[in-house]
Amino acid sequence: MDIRVKICGLTRPEDVAAVAAAGAQYAGFVFFEKSPRNVNIETARALALEAPVGLAKVALVVDADDAELDAIVGAVPLDMLQLHGHECPERVSEVRARYGLPVMKAVGVADVEDMAQIALYEEVADQLLIDAKPPKGADLPGGNGLSFDWRLLSGRKYWRKPWMLAGGLTPQNVRQAAQMTGARQVDVSSGVEAGAGVKDARRIAEFVAALR
Numbered sequence: 001m002d003i004r005v006k007i008c009g010l011t012r013p014e015d016v017a018a019v020a021a022a023g024a025q026y027a028g029f030v031f032f033e034k035s036p037r038n039v040n041i042e043t044a045r046a047l048a049l050e051a052p053v054g055l056a057k058v059a060l061v062v063d064a065d066d067a068e069l070d071a072i073v074g075a076v077p078l079d080m081l082q083l084h085g086h087e088c089p090e091r092v093s094e095v096r097a098r099y100g101l102p103v104m105k106a107v108g109v110a111d112v113e114d115m116a117q118i119a120l121y122e123e124v125a126d127q128l129l130i131d132a133k134p135p136k137g138a139d140l141p142g143g144n145g146l147s148f149d150w151r152l153l154s155g156r157k158y159w160r161k162p163w164m165l166a167g168g169l170t171p172q173n174v175r176q177a178a179q180m181t182g183a184r185q186v187d188v189s190s191g192v193e194a195g196a197g198v199k200d201a202r203r204i205a206e207f208v209a210a211l212r
Ligand SMILES: O=C(O)c1ccccc1N[C@@H]1O[C@H](COP(=O)(O)O)[C@@H](O)[C@H]1O
Pocket: 008, 009, 028, 030, 032, 035, 036, 037, 038, 060, 062, 084, 129, 131, 140, 141, 142, 143, 144, 145, 146, 166, 167, 168, 169, 187, 188, 189, 190, 191
């Protein structure tokens, strides 16, 4: 299986080292105060500077305004922005144009009705991220370790943009998830942690190895 992997929510230099050593392609930094994986700009900059060439650095933001994005993009060397809130298609276009970085838009899926949402972003985003819809009242719009019914994606015709599968993936289930959905890229946060917000190098290695 030749599947690209994003490990999200890195907070320490050893996390970046573990992601690179495991052979993942993307490293994600979360800028969302309620998240146990939240990093400030200074920390994210230091971590991004540690990333070896070839490891793409992704900033995850949630309904960020221009001031927040200006501060992040101005300080942290990045390869992609991940919009994980309620950003509308027009906002996705605006962000792409303003920062000149590829934008990945996350869409939450719980049932077949949600699938239509994905198509709204097909024209404006560079990549799509298909994640589990957070439960009502959840503090986090993602990173909850919840999966959705992968059968919603199985056998379907795909989108015109590259997409990633996310939501409740673990070293134990990611291979089956990729097989069922046909995903060529996957994203994980809580499934490779030893505790809330604390990445585990062994689980990161197992996750990537499960796809090889
Ligand atoms: O990881 C977080 O803390 C987070 C916070 C706010 C929005 C998204 C977040 N993570 C993203 O959620 C999905 C799935 O995470 P999990 O594997 O189910 O824990 C993934 O795309 C993360 O990038």
